[in-house]
Amino acid sequence: MRKSSLLILTLLLLGCKGKEPLHKGKPASYWIEALQDRDAQVRLDAAEALAELRAKDGVPQLITALKDRDARVRARAAEALWSLGSDAGAAVSDLTLALKDQSADVRMNAAGALGEIGAPAASAIPALSGLLKDRDMEVRISAANALGRLGSESGAAVPALAEALKDRSKRLRLAAAYALAEIGPEARAAVPVLEAAAKEKDGEIRGAAAYALKQIEGRK
Numbered sequence: 278m279r280k281s282s283l284l285i286l287t288l289l290l291l292g293c294k295g296k297e298p299l300h301k302g303k304p305a306s307y308w309i310e311a312l313q314d315r316d317a318q319v320r321l322d323a324a325e326a327l328a329e330l331r332a333k334d335g336v337p338q339l340i341t342a343l344k345d346r347d348a349r350v351r352a353r354a355a356e357a358l359w360s361l362g363s364d365a366g367a368a369v370s371d372l373t374l375a376l377k378d379q380s381a382d383v384r385m386n387a388a389g390a391l392g393e394i395g396a397p398a399a400s401a402i403p404a405l406s407g408l409l410k411d412r413d414m415e416v417r418i419s420a421a422n423a424l425g426r427l428g429s430e431s432g433a434a435v436p437a438l439a440e441a442l443k444d445r446s447k448r449l450r451l452a453a454a455y456a457l458a459e460i461g462p463e464a465r466a467a468v469p470v471l472e473a474a475a476k477e478k479d480g481e482i483r484g485a486a487a488y489a490l491k492q493i494e495g496r497k
Contacts (some may be wrong), residue, residue, distance in 0.1 A: 298330050301421040305332035312338045312354075317347040324353035332357075339373045340391040343387075347386040355386035359393055366397045373401040381413035388416065392423025397429040406437040409453075417441070418452045425456030432463035442474055447482065450474070454485035459494040464491055 292400035295303040309332065311323035324342055327335045335357070335491055342354035358365040365372075368390070375387035388405055391398040405427075408420035421441060422429040431438075438460075441453035454474065457464040472494070 279307055293393045299460045300326040300329050304336060305330045307387055308332070309335040309338050312342050317345075317350060320345060321353055321411060324350055324357050324389065325373070327352065328357035328360045328409060331360050332359055336361065336365055336367055340364075340368050343368070343371050343375050343383075348378075348383060351375070351378060352380055352382035352386055355383055355385075355390055358387035359386055359390035361390075362393045364437060369394060369398050369401060372398075373404050376408060377402070380415050381411075384408065384411065384413070385419040388419040388423045391428035392419075393415075395427065396430055399427060401428065402431055402434055404432040405431075409434075409437045409441045409449075414446055414449065417446070417449050420457045421425045421449060425452070425459040429457050429461055429463050431456070431460050435460065435464045435466050438464070439470045442467070442470045443488075447479065451485050454482070454489045458489035461492050462494075464489070 287388050295356045301335065305327065308323040308330070309324040311319050312335070314320055314323070319435045320342065327339060339354045340355050343351055345354065346350050355372065358368050358372065372391050375383055378384050378387070388408060391401045391405065400411070402424065406418045409417055411417050411420065421438065424434045425451060435457065438453045438457050442450050444450055454471065456469050457471065466491065471490050475483050476491060477483055
C-alpha cells in the first residue's frame with residue numbers, strides 16, 4: 278500500500294513539473310496568440326498576462342505590439358518586455374523607437390525595459406539621455422534609472438545626468454545621483470555638481486551625492 282501511494286505521489290509531482298505556467302487558467306501560448314486579436318481589450322489582457330508570466334517566447338509578438346494602435350496595449354507590451362530583462366534583447370531597436378511614443382506610459386516602460394536589458398541596449402543611451410528632459414516626470418525618472426542600470430556604458434549621458442541634478446524634482450535629482458554612482462569613475466565630469474549637491478540642506482540629496490562621489494572617486 279505504501280509503495281503504491283509513493284508511486285502515485287511521484288507521478289503527480291512529475292506531472293506538475295511538466296505543466297506550463299498559467300495566467301487566469303490559460304498558458305502563455307494562448308496569450309501570445311491573443312495579442313493578435315481584433316479586440317483591443319483582449320490584446321491588452323494578453324500583454325498583461327505575458328508580463329505576469331514573463332514569457333520570453335512572446336518577444337516577437339510583443340515587439341509587434343509596441344506598434345499597436347491602442348496606446349494602452351503598447352504600454353503593456355513595453356512593460357512585458359521590461360519584465361523579461363535580458364531575454365528581451367531582440368527588442369532594443371523597437372524599444373528605442375518607442376521612447377518617442379506620444380504616450381508617456383509607453384515611453385516610461387520602454388525606458389525601463391532598455392535599462393533592464395543591460396549592455397545590449399547601450400545603443401539607446403543617447404535617446405535615454407534625451408528623455409531626461411521629457412515633459413513627463415515619471416518618464417524622466419525612468420530614463421535616469423535606466424541609465425544607471427546600464428552602468429559604465431552610460432558615460433556619454435553624464436552631462437545630461439549632471440544637468441538633471443539641478444532639476445526642481447527631488448525624485449529626479451536622487452535618481453540622477455544614483456545613476457551617476459552606478460556609472461562610477463566614468464562620471465568624473467559630474468563631480469563639481471555632486472559636490473554642490475552634497476552641501477544642500479536636504480539630507481537625502483546630500484546622502485545620494487556623497488554616495489555618488491564615493492563611487493566615482495573612492496571617497497570615504
